[in-house]
Every structure is written in structure tokens, then in C-alpha cells.
Amino acid sequence: MQYITKRLLFLFPVMLGVLVVTFFIARILPGDPLFLMLGKEIDQDLIDRTRAEMGLDKPVVTQFYIYVRGVLSGDLGMAWHTGNPVTYDMKFRFPATFELTTLGLLVSVAVSIPFGVIAAVRRDGVLDHMCRGVSLVGVSLPSFWLGLVLIYFLFYKLHIFPPPLGRGPIGFALPRITGLYLVDSLLTGNIGAFFTSLRYITLPMVTLALVNMAPLTRLTRSSMIEVLGADYVRSARAAGISERIVTYRLALKNALLAPVTMIGLMYGQLLAGTVIAETIFSWPGLGLWAVNAAASNDYAPIQAFALLAAVLRVIVFLIVDLVYFAIDPRIRY
């Protein structure tokens, strides 16, 4: 209990630090941000007025206070390139990103964990060597290049998947319930829309998943090998318990601790991965929104995106720590 309280208290300095960082990044913009907003040919009067309106004439500490108050009340400024408030855009686009990242993570877990375990159990077998080779290559592949290769073969050559045009032409056909097309189409019983959106999400999802598969497979394998060499596994074998039960019931449970942590860390990183996947596939999520904002010198959305990424990551880390604490009796601080 003491540990949990301590861990929660630890959250405050980090969150404060994150806010300071996002605040200062916006302040190091070269030149006066007002020129960016209003253009260069404006009279001094308008400049002074806007400056006072935005609180830019006040001391830095006061400005920081205003910024934090804005963030806490959900006011993150305007996204000029869409003409909407930042929070509105983020709410609207979050489901697309959430759908993509979550599915991407599920796929990489569903592939990596079994492969890692089998590679460890049949150490130095064919599959093990294959897994090691593939994961060595996998960590060095640029994901944006991989996405393009997938598009070339699976869309242009083989016509199996649709072109990289975002979520497909079904946005209008669906009522917006959760904003997740796969869920909404099932809720409304629209099987056609479900399969269409599944076809559209497959390539971006695979692009996102492939990047995480290599390190996760590697970690599962090494963790499993370590546990299989532990004394209690040897004792279990000596006691005559069948190899099947030793491996899949006794060893696996402990071997999965490390990968579980890593999955948490990856989920925190995924928002970075989606920036690229969304750019390649014109996926209308938060990443593409931030990239478009950067292209049109619109700073508030990027600032908000960075803030969201950091906050999500801090929360995910917290959950990982707490889960670890709950499932691993060896950890007692």
C-alpha cells in the first residue's frame, strides 16, 4: 500500500515536468509567434492587443500558470489548419488512432509470444534460427519502407488489399457510436462495413505490428530460456512431471513477466509508430493530424499531441508498475 502511494505521488513531478517541457518547446519558436499567426504586415496596435489577449506580455511564470490552467480545463488552443479547437479535433480523431494502435499491438503480441516460446523450447532448432534471423532484420527495418513494400505487393501487384486511402469509403454509412469502425459496424449489424473496414485497416495494422514483433519475440525467447534453466524447473522435471506441463504450465507463467512489461512500454510508444503508419496510409488519426499541422506551421496541435503522448506513456508505465507489483510476489519495496 505504501508502495502504491509512493508511486502515485511520484506522478506529480513528472507530470509537472512534462507540462514545463511542452510549454517551453512552444516558447523557443524562433521569432515572435505572433508574426506566424498574424502575418508580418500588421500594425503595432493589433500586435499589442493580441499579445495582451494571449497573456504574452506577462511574466513567464504567470504564462505557465495560464497554460496549465488551460490544459486542466481542456483548452489546448486552436488548430488553425482545420479551424477547430484542438480538443475537438483530438476527440474526433482519437478513435481512429486507438483502433489502429490497439489492433496493431494485439497482432504483434499474438504472433511474437508463441513464436518466442516455441523458439526457446526448441532451442537451436530451425524455427529458433529463423526467429533470430527475422528479429535481427526486423529491428533494423524502417517501418515506413516496410509499409510501402506491403502496398506495392499486396495492393499494386496482387490487388488483395485496397489502396492506402485511410479508413475507406464507409464513414458516412455508419452512425458514430464509439468511432471505432470495426465496433460500430458490428453494433449496427452491418457486416459488409465490418469487412470493408477490416480490409482497410489490415495493411496499416501489419506495418505497425511488424515493428514491435522483432524485439518482443527476442525478449520472450530469452526470458523463456532463462526460466527453463531455473532450479525449480529442474526440480519439477526430476519429480517426473511431464515436459508439457513443466513448459507450458510452470515455466511459461514466470517467463511472461518480462514480455508483459515490454508490451506495456510498447503501448506507450505506439503513438510514435502511428505517426508513420498514418502518414503512409492517409489514416485520419492523431498522427496524420499532427503531421499536417507541422506542414502548415500550426503549433498548438503538435504541442497537444506531444503532451498527450507523454501523459499516455506515464499512465501506461504506472499501470505496468502496479500490475507487476500485483502479480510478482518477489517485488516488495
Next chain:
Amino acid sequence: MQVVGKKDPGPGGPSHRRGFWTRQRANLRYSAYLFRRNPLSVFGLAIVAVFILIAILAPVLVTTDPLEPHSGLTDLPPSATNWMGTDSSGMDIYSRVIYASRVDLMVAGVSVALSLVIGVPVGALSGYFGGVVDDVIMRILDSLQAFPSYILAMAIVAAVGQDLSNIIWVLAFVSFPIYARLIRAQMLSVKESQFAEAARCLGNSPLRIIFRHLLPNCMGPIWVQGSLNAGHALLLAASLSFIGLGVRIPTPEWGLMVSMGSRNVVFGEWWQSFFPGVAIFLAVLGFNLLGDGLQDVFDPKRR
């Protein structure tokens, strides 16, 4: 250092009787042996070496000016004259891939060197002094590392503007916390050792103890991380250019070239993105294998 160092027999066994350079050579030979045991590390070193050679010899290797557009020769597939085809403005992909190695290797190398220059002193001071200094520095590092490095880099580049030196500084800035943490952890254990105690008793100043006596004993893992991070920095830089936040068109840079070609992949023009992507992959693979090899040398547990 010398007085204390002589008591340590080192991996070369009784070689401490011989001179300083003889010992250094013996150490180096032992390291080379450890490195060579894994053929993959040698392969990694070879890849990196070849890329550095390509970067140096670029003017000799190219077939045409990498920046010269040929209006009649746009979007051509690979052929005998344009080995990797041409892009949408008729520039020769092969020559551009060759020249891009200069930009990419420089960005990777310089940004890693810079992050070492920032990270190592910060981590050393934090670990050695502890207390309030340590607390403040660690909270700052926590806050920076709360951001995914790619997104932090995106946000800063968007703010400071995207010329080459800015990008290098930003890449250094987002990865220096890793080194600071590594050095700090090493420092915590090394500063309790007997030779540190001896150096303190002899009346050395803290800064001299840190930089002359302790740091040289902390650097092993840093070289490993540095090599792995060079690959990572290269990927980051290329990914930034891919979303338009890196160097500007028409600079030859692998990530930017993949991005320029990406719009044509749906029409089947694969070569514009394919070749620069392969170059990124090979360079990153080289740095990663090299880093793995260095780990065999510096990490006693893996011997």
C-alpha cells in the same frame, strides 16, 4: 591512476610487469579476439566500414550529379544508365543514394557524439554528488523521457525549424538522457570502490576524481549504447524526413527519398522508395550488429 592501476593485473594476466603501451596492446588484442568470435559482429563492422568508404568516395562513385534534374528522364525504371532508376524530377537515384550516405552518416555520428558530450558529464555529476543535484537532474530526465523520443523530436523540430544543424541538435537532445542514466548507474558503483577512496585520500578535487579516475572506468557500456544508438539516430532522422520534418528537398537523404517516392508506389514505381530504404536498412543493421559485438567485448557476463 598509475599507482593504483598497477595493482590490477588486467585481462592480460601478468602483463602488468611490462610497460603501459604493451599492456594496452594486450588489452586491445584480447578485445579484438572477443569481438571476432562472433562472425555477425565482424559483418556489422564491415557494413559500417563500407558505408563510411562510400561516403568518403561519393564523388568518385556517382555516375552523374545527384542534384541535377533531367526534364526528359523522369520516373524511369532501373536501366544500364540509371542503375536505380530516376525520380519524378529526373534525378538519378543511384547517385543520390550514394551521396545521401554523407548526410545520413553525419547526422547519425554527430548526433550520437553530441549526446555523449551532453549526457556523460550530466550523468557523472548526478551519480557522483547524489543528493539534491541528483534529484533535480533525475526529475528533469524523467520528464524528458516521458515523451516518446520520436514525438519529442517532432515537436522540437517543428518549433526550431528544420535545417540540418537543428536536426542534429534535436536528435542529440532527445537521446542524451539514456547516456546520462547509464553513466549515473556506473558512477554509483564505481565511486564506492577502493581506488576512488584512494584518489580522495590523496586530496584530488572532485572534478579531477570524476573525469580522470572514475569516468574511464564507466565508458564500456557507453560505447555499446553509442553504436546501437547510431542506428537508432539514423532511423529517427530518416523517419523525421519521411513526414516532412527533416532536411528539405532536394537534399539527398535516404528518408526524404523514400518519402518523395512514396506517392508513386501505388502506381507501381517501386524503385524510387525501394533503394534508399534498403540503404537505411543496411546501415542500421550494420550499427546494430556492431553494437552487439561491442557488447561481447565490454560485458563480462557475455564472454
